[in-house]
Amino acid sequence: MIPDKKYIFEHNEYCEMCGDKTENHKILGQRLNQSQGFRPKKKTGITVSVKKCRNCGLLYSYPMPIPFSIQDHYGIDPEEYSWKEDYYVDDPDYYSTQINTVKKLLPEKSTGMKALDVGAGLGKALKAMQRAGFDVFGIEPSPNFRTRAIEWLKIPEDQIRLATAEEAVFPDNHFDFITYGAVYEHLYHPAAVLERSVKWLKPGGIIHIEVPNAENLVGKLINRYYRLRGTNYVTSLSPMHAPFHLYEYTVKSFEEVCKKLNLELVEKKFDVCSIFHFPGIMKPFMRKYMEWTNTGMQLTVYLRKPLN
Ligand SMILES: [Zn+2]
Numbered sequence: 644m645i646p647d648k649k650y651i652f653e654h655n656e657y658c659e660m661c662g663d664k665t666e667n668h669k670i671l672g673q674r675l676n677q678s679q680g681f682r683p684k685k686k687t688g689i690t691v692s693v694k695k696c697r698n699c700g701l702l703y704s705y706p707m708p709i710p711f712s713i714q715d716h717y718g719i720d721p722e723e724y725s726w727k728e729d730y731y732v733d734d735p736d737y738y739s740t741q742i743n744t745v746k747k748l749l750p751e752k753s754t755g756m757k758a759l760d761v762g763a764g765l766g767k768a769l770k771a772m773q774r775a776g777f778d779v780f781g782i783e784p785s786p787n788f789r790t791r792a793i794e795w796l797k798i799p800e801d802q803i804r805l806a807t808a809e810e811a812v813f814p815d816n817h818f819d820f821i822t823y824g825a826v827y828e829h830l831y832h833p834a835a836v837l838e839r840s841v842k843w844l845k846p847g848g849i850i851h852i853e854v855p856n857a858e859n860l861v862g863k864l865i866n867r868y869y870r871l872r873g874t875n876y877v878t879s880l881s882p883m884h885a886p887f888h889l890y891e892y893t894v895k896s897f898e899e900v901c902k903k904l905n906l907e908l909v910e911k912k913f914d915v916c917s918i919f920h921f922p923g924i925m926k927p928f929m930r931k932y933m934e935w936t937n938t939g940m941q942l943t944v945y946l947r948k949p950l951n
Contacts, residue, residue: 648715650883652691652706659834659890661899663698665705671695671866672875674704676883683869683876693879695857700893702857704882707889709831713807716887717785731765733796738771738824741851741943745820746775748909748945750847756819759843761808762826766792769803777820780804782811808836813843822851828888834900841904841948850906850946857891860929860938861918897944906946915939 655665673690680686694705710716749756758772763781765788773779781803783789789805792798804811808830821840830836837850844850857879865878881888894911901908915933917940918926933939 649711650708651711652708653831654706655703658696658699658701659703659832660701660892660896661696661699662903663696665694665696668694668696668705670705671702671879672869672877674877674880674882678884679869679876679878682872683874684872689883690876691882693877696896699895699899700857701896702879702891704880704889707831708882713784716885731795733767733770735771735774738768741768741822741824742772742775744910744945745822745849745851748849748947749819752819757817758820758822759813759818759840761811761821761823761840762829763792763798763803764788764825766796766798766803768822768824769798770796772820772822780813780818782806782808784808808840815842816845817843819845819848820851821848824851824853827852827854828890828892829886831889833890834903837900838904841906844948846948846950848948849909850948851943852897852946853941853943855888855891856913856938856940856942857893857896858938859891859940860933860936861920861940862891863938865920892942894942894944897946901946906948908944909947910945912943913937913939914941914943916941 657664671693674693675683675686675688675690677686677688691708692705693702695702754776756777758777758779760768760772760779760781763769763783766781769779769781779802781798783792783803783805784807786805789803792803793800821844827833840850862879869876879891897908915930918929921929
């Protein structure tokens, strides 16, 4: 018998992003701890509920399953990602959209700008930001990924700390740019982590966050399909299996957290990304529709700390 992971289950009383009471929030359905496929009634496992905030539209796991050890979720071998064929390619254009956008948003300055990558992974964004002239630092909670970043992309050891965003310590007003790429949906208490990192940011500095879009069309269609089949399953989130998405976000979620933390939402962007689970013939139409209606898979926001 393989022992299962151990969790504590947290019942959030308030929406993490806007503070609305969770007791009246809409229950979207149940999410299994594995892929549910087209016939989820045939699957066994543990489920948690997925709820939607009535005020800001945030999708969240309720209760929130928090593993005893973070390594239960993220202690995986980076080689497991090698199926992603572009994963180990050191592409000179990697992160160029993000870097160009942030350079446009930051006050004019030629040298000495400091950037922090939260959840640095293999260090690809660190390398890209270094090439773009930033002094770079990263934090990464997985020892395996951190070691690979040091070996593969020659990131100096003292520039990539083994730490979670919840426990890392940096001086106040230190960074010009903080980036959360494919990280923010994995945090148990994202608003609290954001609040910590705002302190590390210089006035006028920018925080960049990329997250799954709660309004994405694919999720809505699959959830409708599950209802038509007479189940109460939903495809939204993956709180207890890879890729461990705990939240999906809306623009309003960020507008609300910006009010709370005194930030300005200065730029937002929706990307369709890859469409899975649908026949190839439908994809071009879906892609166009998703572009028109801002219902792509990914939402990107840039938040600025005011100068005073
Ligand atoms: Zn909310």
